[in-house]
Amino acid sequence: MVQELQQRVLAAVDENEMIDLAKRLCEFPSFKTEETEVARFLADYLSQRGYDVQLQEVDPGRFQTIATLKGTGDGKSLMFNGHIDIDPIADGWKRDPWKPVVEGDRLYGGGIRNMKSGDASMIQAAEAIRKAGVRLKGDLVIACVVGELQGGVGTTYLCQH
Numbered sequence: 558m559v560q561e562l563q564q565r566v567l568a569a570v571d572e573n574e575m576i577d578l579a580k581r582l583c584e585f586p587s588f589k590t591e592e593t594e595v596a597r598f599l600a601d602y603l604s605q606r607g608y609d610v611q612l613q614e615v616d617p618g619r620f621q622t623i624a625t626l627k628g629t630g631d632g633k634s635l636m637f638n639g640h641i642d643i644d645p646i647a648d649g650w651k652r653d654p655w656k657p658v659v660e661g662d663r664l665y666g667g668g669i670r671n672m673k674s675g676d677a678s679m680i681q682a683a684e685a686i687r688k689a690g691v692r693l694k695g696d697l698v699i700a701c702v703v704g705e706l707q708g709g710v711g712t713t714y715l716c717q718h
Contacts, residue, residue: 562689562691565689565691566685566686566689566691568689569684569685569686569688569689570681570682570685571681571684571688574681575677575678575680576659576664576677578602578677578680578681579657579664579669579673579674579676579677580657580659580664580666581598582595582599582641582668582673582676582677583654583655583657583664583666583667583668583669583673584655584656584657584666585598585655585668586643586654586655586667587641587642587643587668588642588643588645589642589703589704589706589707590616590619590642591642592619592620592621592641592642592703593618593619593620595641595701596620596621596622596641596701596703597612597620597622599622599624599641599676599680600612600622600624602680603622603624603680604624606684606687607687608624608625608626608699609624609625609626609627610622610623610624611623611624611625613711613714613715613718615703615704615710615711615714619703620703621641621700621701621702621703621711621714621715622641622699622700622701623699623700623715624698624701625696625697625698625699626683626686626687626693626696626697626698626699627696628692628693628694628695628696628697629692629693629694630694630695631694631695632694632695633694633695634695634696634697635693635695635697635698636697636698636700637679637680637682637683637697637698637699637700638700638702638712638715639672639675639676639679639700639701639702640672640676640701640703640704640705640706640711640712641673641676641701641702641703642703642704642705642706642707643667643668643671643672643673644668644671644706646667652665654666654667654668655667657669672705676701679699680699683697683699700712700715702714702715
């Protein structure tokens with residue numbers, strides 16, 4: 558039974574959907590304190606797929622996205638936690654960082670390495686579980702938090718609230 562569930566989840570992984578989401582995330586210049594636009598995008602994206610979504614206001618006008626895929630209530634919850642603020646863009650870019658592009662087996666775009674690729678991956682992992690019809694015992698929480706570059710203020714806020 559467990560192997561069957563694993564196979565269903567793995568079969569539901571959609572690489573193109575993950576790349577498309579990563580590209581969309583790169584279109585947002587979500588520097589420290591400027592994450593709200595991408596948080597709102599993610600809230601809409603995840604609510605359209607049936608997640609219970611909460612926009613948390615960490616500071617006035619500064620939001621992060623917390624989305625929950627409800628489990629059966631019989632177990633511990635699992636959280637995928639990633640940040641949506643990005644490092645400053647390094648000198649030497651030869652392309653527009655806000656117009657992501659795939660060249661060969663690489664995706665180029667602002668924030669892709671830290672950590673928009675990770676955000677897209679964790680969301681796609683949750684989506685594979687949802688699409689496969691697997692209901693976990695506990696909730697699956699996707700936390701797309703702000704402020705990693707400020708010592709984790711978004712995760713701290715999430716844990717306190």
